[in-house]
Amino acid sequence: MNARETTSENKFMAGLKDVAREADVSIATVSRVLNLPENVHPDTRVRVQKAIKKLNYKPSRVARRLRVNNGASNLIGLLIPDIRNPFYVEVVRGVEKAASETGYAFIMSNFSQNVGKEKLYMDIMLSESVDGLIVAPASEDDKIVLQLVKSGLPLVCIDRALVNAKVDSVVVNNYLGTREALEYLISLGHERIAVILGPLEIPTYRERLKAYRETMLAHNIELDENLIKIGDSSHNSGCIFTRELLAMNRPPTAIFAGNNLISLGTLEVLHLNKVRIPEDISVLGFDDVFWAISLNPPLTAVSQPGFEIGRRAAEMLFQRIKEPKRTHAKVVLNTQLMVRKSCKAIAVNN
Amino acid sequence: MNARETTSENKFMAGLKDVAREADVSIATVSRVLNLPENVHPDTRVRVQKAIKKLNYKPSRVARRLRVNNGASNLIGLLIPDIRNPFYVEVVRGVEKAASETGYAFIMSNFSQNVGKEKLYMDIMLSESVDGLIVAPASEDDKIVLQLVKSGLPLVCIDRALVNAKVDSVVVNNYLGTREALEYLISLGHERIAVILGPLEIPTYRERLKAYRETMLAHNIELDENLIKIGDSSHNSGCIFTRELLAMNRPPTAIFAGNNLISLGTLEVLHLNKVRIPEDISVLGFDDVFWAISLNPPLTAVSQPGFEIGRRAAEMLFQRIKEPKRTHAKVVLNTQLMVRKSCKAIAVNN
DNA sequence: ATGAAAGCGCTAACAG
DNA sequence: CTGTTAGCGCTTTCAT
Numbered sequence: 001m002n003a004r005e006t007t008s009e010n011k012f013m014a015g016l017k018d019v020a021r022e023a024d025v026s027i028a029t030v031s032r033v034l035n036l037p038e039n040v041h042p043d044t045r046v047r048v049q050k051a052i053k054k055l056n057y058k059p060s061r062v063a064r065r066l067r068v069n070n071g072a073s074n075l076i077g078l079l080i081p082d083i084r085n086p087f088y089v090e091v092v093r094g095v096e097k098a099a100s101e102t103g104y105a106f107i108m109s110n111f112s113q114n115v116g117k118e119k120l121y122m123d124i125m126l127s128e129s130v131d132g133l134i135v136a137p138a139s140e141d142d143k144i145v146l147q148l149v150k151s152g153l154p155l156v157c158i159d160r161a162l163v164n165a166k167v168d169s170v171v172v173n174n175y176l177g178t179r180e181a182l183e184y185l186i187s188l189g190h191e192r193i194a195v196i197l198g199p200l201e202i203p204t205y206r207e208r209l210k211a212y213r214e215t216m217l218a219h220n221i222e223l224d225e226n227l228i229k230i231g232d233s234s235h236n237s238g239c240i241f242t243r244e245l246l247a248m249n250r251p252p253t254a255i256f257a258g259n260n261l262i263s264l265g266t267l268e269v270l271h272l273n274k275v276r277i278p279e280d281i282s283v284l285g286f287d288d289v290f291w292a293i294s295l296n297p298p299l300t301a302v303s304q305p306g307f308e309i310g311r312r313a314a315e316m317l318f319q320r321i322k323e324p325k326r327t328h329a330k331v332v333l334n335t336q337l338m339v340r341k342s343c344k345a346i347a348v349n350n
Numbered sequence: 351m352n353a354r355e356t357t358s359e360n361k362f363m364a365g366l367k368d369v370a371r372e373a374d375v376s377i378a379t380v381s382r383v384l385n386l387p388e389n390v391h392p393d394t395r396v397r398v399q400k401a402i403k404k405l406n407y408k409p410s411r412v413a414r415r416l417r418v419n420n421g422a423s424n425l426i427g428l429l430i431p432d433i434r435n436p437f438y439v440e441v442v443r444g445v446e447k448a449a450s451e452t453g454y455a456f457i458m459s460n461f462s463q464n465v466g467k468e469k470l471y472m473d474i475m476l477s478e479s480v481d482g483l484i485v486a487p488a489s490e491d492d493k494i495v496l497q498l499v500k501s502g503l504p505l506v507c508i509d510r511a512l513v514n515a516k517v518d519s520v521v522v523n524n525y526l527g528t529r530e531a532l533e534y535l536i537s538l539g540h541e542r543i544a545v546i547l548g549p550l551e552i553p554t555y556r557e558r559l560k561a562y563r564e565t566m567l568a569h570n571i572e573l574d575e576n577l578i579k580i581g582d583s584s585h586n587s588g589c590i591f592t593r594e595l596l597a598m599n600r601p602p603t604a605i606f607a608g609n610n611l612i613s614l615g616t617l618e619v620l621h622l623n624k625v626r627i628p629e630d631i632s633v634l635g636f637d638d639v640f641w642a643i644s645l646n647p648p649l650t651a652v653s654q655p656g657f658e659i660g661r662r663a664a665e666m667l668f669q670r671i672k673e674p675k676r677t678h679a680k681v682v683l684n685t686q687l688m689v690r691k692s693c694k695a696i697a698v699n700n
Numbered sequence: 701a702t703g704a705a706a707g708c709g710c711t712a713a714c715a716g
Numbered sequence: 717c718t719g720t721t722a723g724c725g726c727t728t729t730c731a732t
């Protein structure tokens with residue numbers, strides 16, 4: 001069994017050594033043409049490059065990462081709470097875009113809103129020596145993330161910021177987005193507007209609730225606490241609370257669903273009960289999805305720029321990796337109200 | 351500035367050496383309690399474990415991967431064609447489940463049906479020394495994947511198999527799924543059934559088309575080639591072809607949409623044109639999604655077990671990594687027709 | 701401009 | 717049962 005070529009095991013990758021031998025230089029030189037090409041004689045350089053091509057050599061990111069300590073391993077981690085939520089898949093795509101443009105690879109983990117998994121995956125990522133992390137923290141004072149930030153690992157928070165910590169973050173203006181949506185509903189004549197939200201530990205929901213209260217107040221609409229439903233951020237939540245809402249003596253004339261999963265649940269129950277949208281009830285969702293327009297009726301929704309969030313977050317992270325002590329920033333992106341067909345003006349006095 | 355603790359750089363991770371010093375043993379022993387605990391004296395073991403805990407030591411997967419050549423790096427790669435397609439996010443979840451149960455981490459890349467990116471990401475993954483790969487090949491004779499398989503890298507194909515190669519794969523019975531769906535439609539009295547499919551280079555679509563032709567034939571329904579639309583697998587495809595279908599002299603009474611994105615496009619156009627479902631036209635989609643029930647009307651669809659596909663694929667991959675020369679297998683999973691409200695019997699003779 | 705050599709953190713012989 | 721040691725593939729002084 002001869003040495004090279006025929007190992008038939010995992011050794012399909014030529015190594016630095018092979019290239020060096022092929023080009024008749026030292027491995028150091030090969031490494032140089034890869035990293036500091038200007039420091040090597042043009043002739044040698046082309047010879048080496050030729051060898052690299054010939055052997056189809058690809059540097060091992062692993063070895064590189066082990067050796068380089070400062071941050072040039074070109075790997076980042078992305079930790080998202082729920083991959084089933086289309087909002088986050090847009091985020092993923094945004095991160096991917098930015099990463100692929102920069103030669104970064106990324107590891108992604110989906111922790112399903114589960115703190116145990118969040119920790120597990122974070123450990124794995126550290127253990128993989130990522131250069132940095134993009135995370136949507138489980139809560140505003142997510143201990144695990146907090147600790148990581150303090151340790152100095154480049155990290156940017158998305159969607160949910162972290163209180164009590166100097167950290168880069170890119171979030172959405174939940175307050176304004178909600179306010180705008182509600183005012184649209186109010187302008188249509190709605191006063192009994194129900195709201196279904198996820199857990200208030202998650203800052204985004206708190207902001208949306210705050211906006212709800214304040215907007216109603218600002219328009220002199222009395223607050224009916226029974227119209228405020230707080231559950232988890234799932235489809236199921238949408239179902240349950242919509243049923244409750246429908247069963248009220250004085251049901252709402254409009255429902256503001258706190259995220260796209262909740263919206264779906266709401267729609268499901270509404271359709272099931274043959275209540276017509278928007279004739280019988282108006283529905284407005286936070287979080288747009290690309291197929292909202294395929295719904296019947298097309299859903300009016302607050303669009304969050306998920307893709308953009310991901311892209312910006314990645315860009316910020318790359319910057320911070322390069323320049324660890326730049327001052328931290330929080331970028332807040334605006335939402336956009338996508339008016340479609342699921343809301344309708346209320347007939348006054350009827 | 352004292353040595354440890356205060357480096358404030360990336361050195362928050364204690365190393366094997368630190369643990370060894372703390373427990374007053376050699377690094378080899380520490381390594382042993384991690385990997386072959388039975389080979390170390392109980393007393394030493396607990397001492398070491400205590401030290402590990404105290405220092406919050408986490409082994410570097412990177413170093414391990416560099417060292418171990420055979421396949422114990424506990425990292426696999428997952429290459430998917432389109433993360434926006436909910437089917438694939440189910441696959442991702444399935445892989446994640448299996449991986450997290452086994453201590454594997456995974457890198458995921460979304461190549462957006464783009465062969466260039468497919469190659470790029472595959473290179474990155476190799477460069478990361480993954481133990482194996484799960485891939486949905488771009489086509490049946492995807493050169494890149496083929497080459498990889500031949501090189502001996504553990505690899506399993508999902509959704510789309512590879513012809514001319516001995517390789518593990520887990521796919522869905524597209525033929526049967528389509529046939530079942532079509533026969534349901536036929537049993538409802540439909541004969542003018544349109545079908546919108548993605549590109550025929552993708553084997554799944556070829557199978558679905560084959561099933562279409564053969565099922566129609568088997569039921570003595572004449573084939574109208576104008577009812578067969580082949581495009582890409584996007585939402586847009588659904589829109590375009592549905593419009594075409596609607597504009598026909600004798601439009602179809604039912605549309606069979608080739609995937610969930612196409613279904614969405616179809617629905618969108620139908621709603622836009624105020625054609626009622628199922629009164630005016632029946633719609634049946636290949637590929638179920640968890641919110642199909644929230645649609646109006648709830649969509650009747652062929653459910654592909656995406657999660658299961660991912661899980662099985664991962665399990666097969668782990669097996670193959672352990673036992674590289676076991677014989678290859680192709681597991682084919684069945685679909686399930688989810689009858690909901692979007693199809694209706696045709697009024698005969700009217 | 702180039703080479704020699706020292707590790708990065710870990711595993712796996714090989715000795716004891 | 718435990719320690720010593722030689723690398724894994726690469727980057728990076730330090731010489732030359």
